Amino acid sequence: MKFETRIAPLDLDITLGCGQTFRWRRREDGAWQGVLGDQLVSLAMGAYGLVVDSSPGRHDVEAMVREYLRAEDDIAKIQRRLGRDAVLARGMREVKGLRIVKMDEWECLVSYLLATYANIPRIARMIESVSSTWGAQIADRVHEFPSRDDLSGASESELKRCGLGYRARYVRELCDAVDMSSMRRFRRLGYEDLREALKELPGVGDKVADCVCLFGFGRLEAFPIDVWMERALARLYKAKGSYRKLRMFALEKFGPFAGYAQEYLYYNERLRAPDGTCVFSHK
């Protein structure tokens, strides 16, 4: 099933390749292939807008894609607010097409649980391994992300065979700690209450909780802080200190769209090292 839908501004390479989500691959022809729910989806930029090709295809795939890419976010408005900060104001035009994604809450929670103390290629491998072991198959070598019930049958040793290491125990305990009704209950909580509730879960600390708030529950004020963000905040704002202090700094400075500021800064900080490009600077 193939159709075109209008989402602007949008840069697929930045949005799907910047490390906020882990199951998309860029093909030789430039199209991005990934899995959304039970759909194998390919995305490419066309003349009119975003060209979506999905299989097996479903009547609501367009709505799924538009929700995932947060098509209704007013990027101009967000950037106007973030532009009050002089550092961001200088480089935001370069990342206009970066959109925060709206992942499935459960997939996001497990993904960022696995992401602790691992690099992005390894995170992607762990997720693919878990998906191909417990997720329903939808195409050749393509599987859905396993639901909570799919995964609740997995033993710790089976999970370790997927290369999870010490994370295997967290996943096992997470399956016992939550079900789909608790995930629905989480949706009704405000950001601060949600992040505290998530932190109650095994293997979920400050950083994972904020990632799940942002990329899973769509709380745009969440500002996850990892080692790259610590570097960016120190380099660009001379801000240092505990997670709590840095989070308060960001919330005050960037307000309700702190999550977008975080992803702009994260993208910039990560790309700065390998190829020398630097979108934002303190000068």
Place this chain on the structure above:
DNA sequence: GCCCAGGAGTGTG
């Protein structure tokens, strides 16, 4: 071999 990776849990001062 050495270092680091989108950290969290636990114990201690």
Place this chain on the structure above:
DNA sequence: CACACTCATGGG
């Protein structure tokens, strides 16, 4: 509160 240590593992 802050800090130190441990927890597995793969890749540069």
